[in-house]
Amino acid sequence: MADYLKPLWIAAAALAMAPAWTPVQAQSNSREIVLQLDKRTISLREGGKVLGSWPVAIGDPSTPTPVGRFSVQNKVVNPKYQSTKSGKINATVGPNGPLGDRWLGFQKSGPNQYGIHGTPNAWSWTVTSRAAVTNGCVRMLHEHVRSLFDQVEVGTPVIVQR
Secondary structure (H helix, E strand, O other): OOHHHHHHHHHHHHHHHOOOOOOOOOOOOOEEEEEEOOOOEEEEEEOOEEEEEEEOEEEOOOOOOOOEEEEOOEEEEOOOEEOOOOOOEEOOOOOOOOOOOEEEEEEEEOOEEEEEEOOOHHHHHHHHOOOEEEOOOEEOOHHHHHHHHHHOOOOOEEEEEO
16 A cells, blocks of 8 residues: 555545444433522522522612622632621631531622522521621521522522612
8 A cells, every 4th residue: 555545544444443333312401590689589490480489688779789680700618708898718618607517609790799509507597597697698588599509510600680
């Protein structure tokens, strides 16, 4: 065989030995998180079907939860809270920390970060009463935010509606 034909022969032989090609349909993640501020509920939806819906506490009128279309930018287990005013870091992490044990960050604006997170048991009343008391974040009960956290990925759309 001529030397200039060897690369073509090797490529053809490799293709002949390769397993049959089977087209795979691209997986599209149609999950989205929808926060309805007026109802103070957050839901996880997939293809229009509600997979779960939970009560939340939202930003108070002076520090409202931002409205719009965002996406999950980061997921953190046992996040640390840092004050945007003083810069101090609260050393308590986990279920008793100010952010609970799960964080889904969806928006950063200057020093402010907005996310969906748990809340210590002492503040759980703010969630069950669907209060508007946060600095713009979305508080959930521990078991609810853990469920949501486990079902979404970075990049999942977060839609915040009035």
